[in-house]
Amino acid sequence: MADIPIPTRAVLTPEGTVGAGARLPAIGLGTYGLRGAAGVAAVGTAIDAGFRLLDTAFNYDNEGAVGRAIIDSTVPRDELIYSTKLPGRYHGYELALQAVEESLFRSGLDRLDLVLIHWPNPSVRKYVEAWRALVEARERGLVRMIGVSNFLPEHLDRIIGDSGVVPVLNQIEVHPYHPQDEVRAANAERGILTEGWSPLGASSDLIGHDIVTGIAEAHGTSPALVLLAWSIALGVIPLPKSATAARQAANLTAFDLELGATDLDRLRRLAGTDGRRHSDPSEHEEM
Numbered sequence: 001m002a003d004i005p006i007p008t009r010a011v012l013t014p015e016g017t018v019g020a021g022a023r024l025p026a027i028g029l030g031t032y033g034l035r036g037a038a039g040v041a042a043v044g045t046a047i048d049a050g051f052r053l054l055d056t057a058f059n060y061d062n063e064g065a066v067g068r069a070i071i072d073s074t075v076p077r078d079e080l081i082y083s084t085k086l087p088g089r090y091h092g093y094e095l096a097l098q099a100v101e102e103s104l105f106r107s108g109l110d111r112l113d114l115v116l117i118h119w120p121n122p123s124v125r126k127y128v129e130a131w132r133a134l135v136e137a138r139e140r141g142l143v144r145m146i147g148v149s150n151f152l153p154e155h156l157d158r159i160i161g162d163s164g165v166v167p168v169l170n171q172i173e174v175h176p177y178h179p180q181d182e183v184r185a186a187n188a189e190r191g192i193l194t195e196g197w198s199p200l201g202a203s204s205d206l207i208g209h210d211i212v213t214g215i216a217e218a219h220g221t222s223p224a225l226v227l228l229a230w231s232i233a234l235g236v237i238p239l240p241k242s243a244t245a246a247r248q249a250a251n252l253t254a255f256d257l258e259l260g261a262t263d264l265d266r267l268r269r270l271a272g273t274d275g276r277r278h279s280d281p282s283e284h285e286e287m
């Protein structure tokens with residue numbers, strides 16, 4: 001693996017109340033579906049390739065596999081970021097604290113690096129309470145940094161207004177079909193980093209779209225790398241999931257690909273009126 005470049009671009013967390021002095025890698029590994037011994041092996045090859053940020057969730061049922069890969073790795077623990085998510089059914093204050101403790105026990109680690117509220121579940125009206133619990137979890141030393149996922153600007157403003165604590169990041173669906181200009185801009189205005197989920201469009205036809213394959217051909221690269229380079233060009237931390245060692249290593253080379261203004265304009269044309277893969281966070285209930 002020695003000849004595989006390790007990404008050196010890193011982004012600083014916003015200054016302020018959260019995660020002072022912490023740094024986040026500019027790309028992370030998605031781990032949805034990587035479970036059991038095969039999951040440990042897949043996360044292990046990704047760490048060997050150079051991934052340092054590992055994105056899991058209580059609801060992925062693989063916190064044990066991701067934690068085990070970290071424990072088995074020769075990479076120093078301080079260089080790896082274990083990032084998990086709090087499910088909707090645990091948004092009550094005490095329940096949220098217990099769920100964070102449960103994530104910790106499942107991981108087998110002695111601390112979590114990042115915990116996100118997975119979805120705001122606005123119909124349940126408890127995400128403000130859940131955020132207070134994450135602030136407390138950080139104060140108790142259970143986790144180093146806290147953030148959110150699938151939050152709209154109005155949700156961000158409610159938790160920041162209530163607690164005075166700004167999330168380190170907001171993890172949202174971002175790919176050329178759904179570039180999320182408004183939410184990315186709202187995150188940036190508040191000093192919140194944007195992480196992008198499904199950066200390859202997951203199981204959609206995005207990776208095979210003529211515009212994407214055409215740009216890949218022109219640059220002598222793969223459609224996957226075009227999509228990751230697009231996220232990076234937008235300042236988004238992409239979280240590509242791959243179970244395959246060769247693809248994991250290839251995905252890290254997206255930093256070597258610089259898209260031109262014409263490429264970005266062509267990719268811009270893919271944005272649909274509703275190009276999202278998942279539900280609208282203003283309505284979605286994820287328990």
Ligand SMILES: NC(=O)c1ccc[n+]([C@@H]2O[C@H](COP(=O)([O-])OP(=O)(O)OC[C@H]3O[C@@H](n4cnc5c(N)ncnc54)[C@H](OP(=O)(O)O)[C@@H]3O)[C@@H](O)[C@H]2O)c1
Nearest residue numbers: 030031032149197198199200201202224240241242243247
């Ligand atoms: N916060 C949320 O609500 C939320 C929601 C969805 C996802 N996520 C996170 O985001 C991560 C990524 O999203 P995702 O898993 O939906 O989809 P994705 O990363 O957009 O796409 C994954 C698919 O792309 C394939 N792939 C990976 N690298 C490739 C390459 N170089 N060439 C060709 N194909 C490649 C993978 O296949 P192989 O595995 O076979 O290589 C897999 O089928 C998730 O794993 C999860 O951690 C978060």
